[in-house]
Amino acid sequence: MFLILLVLLAAVAVAALVVLYVAYPHRGEEIPRAAWLGDALARGRSALPVLTEDDAHRPLTSRR
Template sequence: MLYLTLAMLVCLLVAGGVVLYVAYPHRGEKVPGVPWLGDAMGRAASGAPTLDEDEVELLRQR
């Protein structure tokens, strides 16, 4: 029962983080109350690997 409770808590924290990111930093706004968290999320998102337009076209051709 303890493992289930901890797993649900982790799932809720991750889901809350995703909602918080989509609601504020993804749209270019500051997170009210905890601006450091929004800055950290923005840095993490900009550091994530993305596909360039050329790579997208190559994948579409396959």
């Protein structure tokens, strides 16, 4: 039971980070009272692959 609660709390934490990112750094604004968190989210975006509009219109290729 404790493990399920822990996994659910982790999922809520990740969802909260996504909401914060979309609400502030994605639009070019700083998070009030937590500029360090906005910097960390921006660094994470730089480290991870991001889809662009060109990628959205590109057809999928097979990996054969």
